[in-house]
Every structure is written in structure tokens, then in C-alpha cells.
Amino acid sequence: MSTIETDEALEAGDSAPVKEARLWRDDGWTARVIKNIDDEGWAVEMIKEGEPEPALVGPWTMGRDKKNPKPLDSSAFNTLVKTASEVLRRHEQQLHAMLHKKLSVSTESGPIIVTLDIVADEYEPHALLGAYDAAGEELARVRVDAGFKLTAASANAWLEDDFRQPDC
Template sequence: MDTDDLTESTAIREDRLWHDNGWMARVIKNEDDDGWAVAMFKDGEAEPALVGPWTMGRDKKNPKPLDQTAFNTLIKTASEVLQRHAQQAHAALHKQLTVFVNDQQWDIKLDITPDEDAPFATLSAINDEGSLVAQVRVRPDFKLTSATASAWIQNDFPAPETRED
């Protein structure tokens, strides 16, 4: 069966292949040793969200068959992995810190826009009243630190110099 054609409404419950609720679990031969592994795919994704070891069956040669409890646990674990990846990606593109300059608290944000042709970032300053005071475009590799944020504020929020590579 071509698993690319599976839809969310297609439920499969075989010993080595389960598909339901937008997920597919496939038990595969572990390439690293004599054991087995299970790969979890979210519908529509070409790469597995999770690959992990799978238990041997009673004969110590074949894999243990998939069952509902194992499938549910695998869905939960794979979903958590995807959620952590999304959080890490978000954190890499959106940075924030708080500095105290001129007896005032400032929240400084750096939001990176990862464009394939022309990536850039936006540096923003929010005062302690919650008002956006300044916003400038910066290079996507701008290093946001307490020192760079404080200097930016003390120099009245100039647009950082950009260099052409």
C-alpha cells in the first residue's frame, strides 16, 4: 500500500503498520543492529517526527505487533517532539530581553524574518508603559545582548550600520 495516499479517515491496524488520527506508525528493521525500530509520521510529512527502538516479540526474532496503547503513546511522544521543535524554531527567530537604562525598564525584541533571498530582522524597543518607542530593521545576524540593547537606547535608537557581504 502506498502510504502517501493515506488520508486521515483511513484507519489501518496491522502488526507493523498503524494509521489513524493523522498519524502513521511503521515498524521497520533497525539499520544499526539486529533489532527493530518504529517510525512515526504525521500525515502529509515526508520525514518521520520520531524514530525509536521497538520491542522484539516473544520469538526474539520478529517485532512485537503494534497495538492501540502503544500507538497512542507513540502519538503523544511524537506530538511532544514536534511541539519542542516548533518552540525551538520560534525561540531562534524571536528573542527578547529586558534592560534598565536611564532609570527606566525597556523590553527589547529581535524578530528575525528568514527569507531565502533577503533575510532581515526587526529590532524593537518597548518602554515600561508598554509603548513601542522605536523599531528599526537590522541584519538577521544582529547580536542582541544587554550591552547592544543598552547602547542602542542610550544613543537614541539609531538604525544600526549595515554592511554588504
């Protein structure tokens, strides 16, 4: 299969395995060796099936002739899949941490867990402020501005105000 035919198959969404020197596709991932636009070397991009952007782009080793890229092989592809999957996993964890905050507040009746879940809605972004007892039972839940800052002070103030809508 020529490079042009391979590119057309990729654009058409064909997910059949491909194992070429500069293009490997298998198990929902595509590795493509590309010319590095920043210098005279080569780069490899890893794209997860269905995603518009590469999950990983990194330098690629030159071949023995010091002109062309080293060909992809099974071992390199498997390593690239593992690395790209880890990058996506870390990105998901970071996004989750940004959108979901949680802290514990000590009270006379025991610890209360206060959560802030940001709803990144395109038209109406907001957050949900919640309070839970030690058994996980919901004590209160109110809608707040997406910019609400959950801190120990803001959580304590909300508890002391009997879970009324906080001023944002």
C-alpha cells in the same frame, strides 16, 4: 490489506485508519515498524500527516520469537503519538527561541523591552529590532542584519543612540 496495498495507500495520501501489526494510522499520525538498518532489531517511525519526514524514530521491541517485532497495539500507538507530539512541540519551541529574542533594559524612565525577531527569508534574511515601554507600546522598530546579536550591551547602545539604525 497487504503491506504493498498499505504502502500504496500511504503514498496516495489515504488517511483512513489502519490498524495492522506493523502499521497503525489514526488521528493524523502513522506508526510504522521498520527493520533497523543499524542492527538486527526493529525500529518504529512516527510520521505526522502531511510531513515528509518522521517526527520520531526509535527502537521497537522484539516479539516472543526474538525474530519478529512485537505487534503495534492501541496503547503503544497512543504512547508513540504522545511522545512524537512532544518532540514536535519542543522543536517548535526551540525554533521560536532561536528566531525571537527578548531582554529588558532598565532606564531612568522605566524598563524597556528590546526584541529581535529574525525573519528567515530564503532570499533576504533579516531581523527586526524593536523597543517597547512597560505598557507594551512600541517605541521604535528598525530592520537589521539577520546576524545582529542582541545583548545587553547592544541593546543599551541602541537606546543611547536614540534608536538609530545600529551598525551591524
